[in-house]
Amino acid sequence: DFNIKYDPPKVYIADFKLFNKSVLPGEKSVLQKPIFETDKVVLSHRQNDISLQFVALHYSNPIKNKYAYRLEPFDESWRITTNQKEAFYPNLPPGEYHFQVKAASDKGVWNEEGAHLLIVILPPWWQTWWAYLLYLLLFFLGLYSLIRWRTKSLELEKMVLEEKVAERTSALNQSLENLKSTQSQLIHAEKMASLGELTAGIAHEIQNPLNFVNNFSEVNTELIDELIGERSKESAERDEGLEEGLLLDILANEKKINHHGRRAQGIVKNMLEHSRKGSGDKEQINLNALCDEYLRLAYHGIRARDKSFKAELKTHYTQDLPEIKVIPQEIGRVLLNVYNNAFQAVENIEKPVVSVTTRWRENLVEIETTDNGPGIPDEIIDKIFQPFFTTKPTGQGTGLGLSLSYDIVKAHGGT
Structure with a gap:
């Protein structure tokens, strides 16, 4: 028996190409000696298109x-070829x-040792370890700077906040001090509003004398202009009779201006005396007369604001009602508030x-005031005597009218 032993073929790397161009060895080349004698090739990141x-x-x-x-770790398995004796690896x-490359003879005997070449493609500088170290240092430097900036910002915000808190505390203290004064002013404003209603109610009494004063003043202005024109003439042309008539x-x-001015003054004086009457x-008083007086004043007050408003006033006064002891100005304010609410409730009624x-x-x-308006909704009936509660639009009511009225009635022993 004969055992025939077949030797495997020797395999070599014959050529190394970059971008499909053969690389020759030299001082400035990536190859210092022929490729088949080279164990390692070092390339830049731009030299990434190779073939062997x-x-x-x-x-x-x-x-x-x-x-x-195969090119590890690029290839997962061996690539088998017969005619093609070149490996391409772009990008x-x-x-x-x-x-690694190995060969087999026609008898199928493989040269397992084959030929080897270590290929190193260097990363660009921004992907090198020292670049990443620089990035890390810059990151920590930026983080440190951010922390310092944030810390300083927080300290500054803290200082600003402390200043604002101090200012706010001072403002709140001032507001607290002003609150009592403001409450008193609001109460006074509500009282003045009541006085305003009274003023509107009797303003029509002042209008007539003021109209007379204005009319006679205009006439006198014309007469004086005519008199000045007459006196500017030559002595021979002047008409003394006309001048005397103009002066008369x-x-x-x-005299008429003075008369009607005094009449208006008297009306204002009476109004001021009426407004100052509540000394405590x-x-x-005759309560029927007080109720009727303020009913008329309230009605004239709303008519002064809206000439088209007309309402039917019905009164049912008990004739044998005894006189009662009250502060007229205070009870009048209560009546005025109640009447005004009644008139406002029926403004849109036919x-x-x-x-x-x-x-x-x-x-x-007992004083009862009724109207044929829509009434007070059940959900707010319990709130109408609360201070500052109002159903009027903003700026049209303080919400103190009924609250003050309630306090006045309670102070008089009423409910």
């Missing part, structure tokens, strides 16, 4: 030689690669009616 040619030295039947190659990313007319008008002393009734019941005087 290989050859097997076995001549018994070279056409049937086989090759297997390789930076990294370390191990190229001016004098008569001045109680007086015996035929508005406001009724006032007085009764004597169990040693108490």
Whole structure:
């Protein structure tokens, strides 16, 4: 028996190409010696398009030689080829690669040792370890700067906040001090609003004398202009009779102006005396007369604001009602608030009616005011005497009218 031993073919890397161009060894080349004698090639990140040619030295039947190659870790398995004796690897990313190639003869005997080449593609500078170290240092430097900036910002914000807190505390203290004064002013404002209603109610009485004053003043202005024109003429052309007539007319008008001015002054004086009357002393009064007086004043007040408003006033006064001891100004303010609310409730009613009734019941005087308006909704009926509660639009009511009225009635022992 004969055992025939076939030797495997020797395999070599015959050529190394960059971008499909053969690389020759030299001082400025990536190859310092021929490729088949080279174990390692170092390339830049731009030299990432490579190809390698290989050859097997076995001549018994070279056409049937086989090759297997791979580039670790790029290739997961061996690539088998017969005719193609070149491996192409374009656009390789930076990294370390191990190229291996082995060959088999026509008898199928493989040269397992094969040929090897270590290929290193260097990363660009911004992907090197020292670049990453620089990035890390810059990151920590930026983080440190951010922390310092944030810390300083927080300290500054803290200082600003402390200043604002101090200012706010001071403002709150001032507001607290002003609150009592403001409350008093609001109460005073509500009282003045009541006075305003009274003023509107009697303003029509002042309008007539003021109209007379204005009219006679205009006439006198015309007469004086005419008199000045007459006196500017030459002595021979002047009409003394006309001048005397003009002076008499001016004098008569001045007397009328004075008369109607005093009339207006008297009305204002009476109004001021009426407004100053509430000194805190109680007086015996006829409540029917007080109710009727303020009903008329409230009605004239709303008519002064809206000439088109008309309402039917109904009164049912108990004639044998005894006089009672109250502060007239205070009770008048209560009546004015109640009447104003009644008139405002019927402003949009086709035929508005406001009724006032007085009764004597169990040693108490009862005043009842009714209207044919929509009424007070159940959900707010319990709130109408709360200070500052109002259903009027913003700026049209303080919400103190009924609250003050409630306090006044309670102070008089009423409910």
